[in-house]
Amino acid sequence: MAGDPPQAGQHRGRGVTAPGEHLFFPLQEPQTIQRLFGSIARRYDLANHLLSGGCDFLWRRRAARIVRGWAPGRVLDLATGSGDVALTLRRYLPEEVLIVGADFCVPMLREGLKKGAGPVAAADGLALPFGDGAFDALTVAFGLRNMASYLGALKEMHRVLRPGGHVLILDFSVPPPPLRWVYRPYLHHVLPSIAGWLTGERSAYEYLGESIEAFPSGAAMSALLEEAGFAEPTAEPLTGGIVSLYTARA
Ligand SMILES: C[S@@+](CC[C@H](N)C(=O)[O-])C[C@H]1O[C@@H](n2cnc3c(N)ncnc32)[C@H](O)[C@@H]1O
Numbered sequence: 001m002a003g004d005p006p007q008a009g010q011h012r013g014r015g016v017t018a019p020g021e022h023l024f025f026p027l028q029e030p031q032t033i034q035r036l037f038g039s040i041a042r043r044y045d046l047a048n049h050l051l052s053g054g055c056d057f058l059w060r061r062r063a064a065r066i067v068r069g070w071a072p073g074r075v076l077d078l079a080t081g082s083g084d085v086a087l088t089l090r091r092y093l094p095e096e097v098l099i100v101g102a103d104f105c106v107p108m109l110r111e112g113l114k115k116g117a118g119p120v121a122a123a124d125g126l127a128l129p130f131g132d133g134a135f136d137a138l139t140v141a142f143g144l145r146n147m148a149s150y151l152g153a154l155k156e157m158h159r160v161l162r163p164g165g166h167v168l169i170l171d172f173s174v175p176p177p178p179l180r181w182v183y184r185p186y187l188h189h190v191l192p193s194i195a196g197w198l199t200g201e202r203s204a205y206e207y208l209g210e211s212i213e214a215f216p217s218g219a220a221m222s223a224l225l226e227e228a229g230f231a232e233p234t235a236e237p238l239t240g241g242i243v244s245l246y247t248a249r250a
Contacts, residue, residue: 070137080108
């Protein structure tokens with residue numbers, strides 16, 4: 001159906017690739033994404049909490065509980081942004097657990113540091129400055145969707161995880177009907193207007209809707225995880241399916 005999230009093999013909205021082909025065809029260039037998050041960094045948290053109606057706290061807590069169940073010693077929070085996932089993990093995991101945040105947008109990392117997140121690394125998810133098997137668990141919340149190659153980023157996540165380590169992906173998805181019928185007008189019209197007023201960057205939130213429509217969800221994401229080398233993929237819709245939480249083993 002028109003507008004449905006793409007299936008595995010179609011990695012970006014405007015760029016159609018046949019299964020097995022992995023063209024770089026970003027919805028937005030990486031530099032544009034970097035600038036976009038740089039421009040909204042100071043207002044990002046407020047916009048997030050308001051536009052999700054506070055649900056973002058619940059989603060992060062659900063993620064942190066799952067990670068705690070894995071009892072990791074070293075965790076990478078990729079696309080950590082202003083650090084909310086890393087800080088939630090800090091509250092849920094024992095003190096001795098190392099939690100590193102990585103993001104390629106320095107203004108976002110600075111916002112995180114102000115809130116007490118850290119250590120952080122300025123790093124691109126497609127070429128992480130960490131050795132093979134460096135982490136026991138990796139989280140990426142609302143970040144993979146913005147990366148220029150989903151498969152390339154997943155393979156890089158797989159590389160920095162130890163064999164048997166866990167990945168957790170949290171991101172938006174398009175909910176099934178009937179919620180879809182109200183969600184789409186909200187996503188494409190209401191949200192960009194409110195967020196534009198809050199952040200002064202309406203176009204950043206128009207991009208958000210586009211990127212959500214293009215992002216694989218459910219079985220398509222599980223297939224992509226397997227293609228990147230992960231095993232035992234799981235998919236859990238949250239809040240009626242406006243967000244999905246995926247896990248898999250390296
Ligand atoms: C929507 S924010 C999410 C921040 C945080 N994880 C949260 O849950 O609030 C997306 C973040 O992904 C980062 N990002 C996008 N592409 C990236 C890449 N290729 N490498 C590293 N970070 C990236 C952006 O800079 C931005 O900080």
